[in-house]
Amino acid sequence: MTTRRNFLYLVSAGTTATFFGSATARAWATPAVATATTTDVFRVPPLTYDYNALEPHIDAATMKFHHDKHHAAYVKNLNTAVNKYPQLKTKTVEQLLTNLDKLPKDIQTTVRNNGGGHLNHSMYWQIMGPKAGGAPTGAIATAITTQFGSYDTFKTQFNEAGTKLFGSGWVWLVTDRNKLKIMTTPNQDSPISQGLYPIMGNDVWEHAYYLTYQNRRPEYLAAWWNVINWTEVNNRFDRALKV
Numbered sequence: 336m337t338t339r340r341n342f343l344y345l346v347s348a349g350t351t352a353t354f355f356g357s358a359t360a361r362a363w364a365t366p367a368v369a370t371a372t373t374t375d376v377f378r379v380p381p382l383t384y385d386y387n388a389l390e391p392h393i394d395a396a397t398m399k400f401h402h403d404k405h406h407a408a409y410v411k412n413l414n415t416a417v418n419k420y421p422q423l424k425t426k427t428v429e430q431l432l433t434n435l436d437k438l439p440k441d442i443q444t445t446v447r448n449n450g451g452g453h454l455n456h457s458m459y460w461q462i463m464g465p466k467a468g469g470a471p472t473g474a475i476a477t478a479i480t481t482q483f484g485s486y487d488t489f490k491t492q493f494n495e496a497g498t499k500l501f502g503s504g505w506v507w508l509v510t511d512r513n514k515l516k517i518m519t520t521p522n523q524d525s526p527i528s529q530g531l532y533p534i535m536g537n538d539v540w541e542h543a544y545y546l547t548y549q550n551r552r553p554e555y556l557a558a559w560w561n562v563i564n565w566t567e568v569n570n571r572f573d574r575a576l577k578v
């Protein structure tokens with residue numbers, strides 16, 4: 336719970352609150368976006384490939400709505416919340432999400448949902464790509480085999496977790512004290528709010544797959560492996576181990 340005392344501390348001008356200063360939060364943080372006081376600091380990152388680049392596995396209309404409308408809405412709502420407390424505008428979204436209970440109470444839920452939405456989707460676009468998929472490569476391939484026995488076993492467990500998740504949310508591969516773990520979160524909750532680093536995650540909200548797959552979430556989960564950018568997953572695994 337945020338006490339009145341640290342609420343006042345947060346909203347007052349002055350030194351950076353110590354609760355944003357943990358080594359973990361810094362290591363996870365992307366570079367500060369901006370320090371502007373009158374403009375929105377969070378932006379939707381542009382897709383680095385065409386809307387239709389992931390077809391037939393993810394259709395162009397889904398990609399366009401998902402990126403341009405859904406992700407944009409999370410960013411807009413996050414900016415609106417943070418703009419109420421300008422001293423928070425120098426924080427990264429990772430810093431906000433690892434310190435949710437220290438935020439002013441009136442924006443905690445908004446930041447949890449929309450900051451999570453922003454961070455989760457920023458990862459999602461990056462870990463997918465055209466001419467991707469296939470068996471994992473590099474260090475993550477070795478770690479998956481060590482932890483789960485085989486890539487197929489890992490995929491099966493990941494897809495089962497995503498299928499069983501009731502309602503909207505995400506299925507993740509995270510590092511938990513340097514071990515790999517499959518987990519799910521509801522809504523837009525990020526694993527980093529639990530101190531866990533997301534290596535990769537699949538969006539199982541219906542908006543991610545409904546136009547092509549309708550209610551057939553397992554088919555979307557199975558097809559998704561065809562667009563995984565293992566190079567980027569390895570980059571994230573490398574960062575996770577350095578946390």
Ligand code: MN3
Pocket residue numbers: 401405456538540542543
């Ligand atoms: Mn989504």
